[in-house]
Amino acid sequence: MTRRYWETQTNIVVPWHSPLFSSSISSLSFLLFHRYSSEIIMTVNIGSESGSTNWVFIGGGNMAAALIKGCEKKNFVEKHNIAVSVQTGKSAEKWRKQGYDNVFTNTLEMLETYPTAIYIICVKPQVFDEVVSSWPVNSRPKFIISVMAGVPLKTLSEKLPFVSGNTTIVRLMPNVASSIGFSASTMCYEKNDKIENQEVFVECARKFAECVGTVELIPERCFNPAMAIGGSSPAWTFMYIESLADGAVAQGLGRAEAKRLAAQAVVGAAQMLLDSESGFNIESQHFGLLKDKVCSPGGTTIEGVRTLEKNGFRSAVLEAVVATSKKADDMAKSLSK
Numbered sequence: 110m111t112r113r114y115w116e117t118q119t120n121i122v123v124p125w126h127s128p129l130f131s132s133s134i135s136s137l138s139f140l141l142f143h144r145y146s147s148e149i150i151m152t153v154n155i156g157s158e159s160g161s162t163n164w165v166f167i168g169g170g171n172m173a174a175a176l177i178k179g180c181e182k183k184n185f186v187e188k189h190n191i192a193v194s195v196q197t198g199k200s201a202e203k204w205r206k207q208g209y210d211n212v213f214t215n216t217l218e219m220l221e222t223y224p225t226a227i228y229i230i231c232v233k234p235q236v237f238d239e240v241v242s243s244w245p246v247n248s249r250p251k252f253i254i255s256v257m258a259g260v261p262l263k264t265l266s267e268k269l270p271f272v273s274g275n276t277t278i279v280r281l282m283p284n285v286a287s288s289i290g291f292s293a294s295t296m297c298y299e300k301n302d303k304i305e306n307q308e309v310f311v312e313c314a315r316k317f318a319e320c321v322g323t324v325e326l327i328p329e330r331c332f333n334p335a336m337a338i339g340g341s342s343p344a345w346t347f348m349y350i351e352s353l354a355d356g357a358v359a360q361g362l363g364r365a366e367a368k369r370l371a372a373q374a375v376v377g378a379a380q381m382l383l384d385s386e387s388g389f390n391i392e393s394q395h396f397g398l399l400k401d402k403v404c405s406p407g408g409t410t411i412e413g414v415r416t417l418e419k420n421g422f423r424s425a426v427l428e429a430v431v432a433t434s435k436k437a438d439d440m441a442k443s444l445s446k
């Protein structure tokens with residue numbers, strides 16, 4: 110049987126049937142241990158023995174598709190490692206046509222079929238209660254990842270009736286660019302010393318997220334503002350790029366050129382902030398330094414800056430982040446009722 114290794118720098122490989130492993134989760138195939146000086150950092154290999162289905166997605170819409178596509182691109186999982194449940198036959202057919210065999214329109218049936226797995230909740234928050242009622246009564250999940258906006262860890266553990274003190278729940282907020290490995294994700298979890306090897310599960314979630322982009326581990330109290338930027342802002346950035354293109358089209362540039370130019374200009378600007386080769390240090394320097402470099406005195410760009418300021422550009426963006434974050438706060442409150 111072919112074994113696929115996510116990491117190859119192994120010092121110790123613990124087979125999945127070892128006591129240490131089985132105390133964690135039986136559907137992961139083995140753990141890898143990396144030694145850094147005297148510390149041992151555990152990394153989880155989810156590469157799976159061929160054939161095992163251990164990534165179980167509840168909900169197979171935009172976000173699940175982006176995550177799965179991104180993970181497949183990195184050879185983190187293969188189609189047979191994935192199970193997915195959807196609501197409609199039409200969606201199920203779409204998944205099957207793409208080569209996925211383990212597709213369900215009945216979440217209960219899927220969860221009964223895969224009693225030990227990594228469960229990723231990818232439904233709309235409004236559907237969460239329905240998912241809760243689809244969870245088999247005898248289920249004892251050890252590891253759940255939720256990508257739902259506005260559903261706090263407390264609500265997740267209270268509503269999922271079979272979650273015990275032994276279950277690690279990770280909230281992950283990826284974005285749509287997961288499909289091409291460019292998500293800006295955040296994650297949080299509640300540390301529980303009573304859960305044996307909890308760090309293994311957290312590391313597993315981190316590896317999963319790293320497969321589809323970057324990930325920051327943050328406290329849950331910061332999750333909603335981070336969600337507004339990491340999860341939602343791609344939508345606004347698409348609007349911004351569209352508006353850039355519209356402006357140029359209004360002035361006579363062809364639509365196709367305008368769209369390509371606008372998208373590339375945004376990529377380049379973002380890359381300058383992130384890549385220290387630009388001479389910019391994102392930790393310590395102000396973004397205005399770069400903005401000022403573009404604005405020649407008495408030039409063209411400063412006229413654009415003036416117009417944007419007059420029309421409340423910064424305030425509009427800032428308020429959008431605040432409104433989005435507050436919406437998630439409100440959703441959390443109404444779900445906990």
Ligand SMILES: NC(=O)C1=CN([C@@H]2O[C@H](COP(=O)(O)OP(=O)(O)OC[C@H]3O[C@@H](n4cnc5c(N)ncnc54)[C@H](OP(=O)(O)O)[C@@H]3O)[C@@H](O)[C@H]2O)C=CC1
Pocket residue numbers: 167168169170171172173194195196197198200201216231232233234236239240256257258282283284285340341
């Ligand atoms: N879209 C995004 O960019 C991001 C979304 N998220 C989060 O991801 C979650 C999903 O969002 P998104 O993928 O956009 O939503 P979609 O509407 O695209 O997908 C929702 C999926 O859930 C399925 N579904 C509905 N009811 C059930 C049920 N009872 N059991 C199983 N599956 C069900 C739907 O089935 P069917 O296809 O048959 O209708 C659909 O496949 C949300 O909680 C959102 O907050 C997080 C970060 C970014």
Ligand SMILES: O=C(O)[C@@H]1CCC=N1
Pocket residue numbers: 258336340341
């Ligand atoms: O709009 C939403 O609710 C989800 C969460 C982040 C992005 N999309």
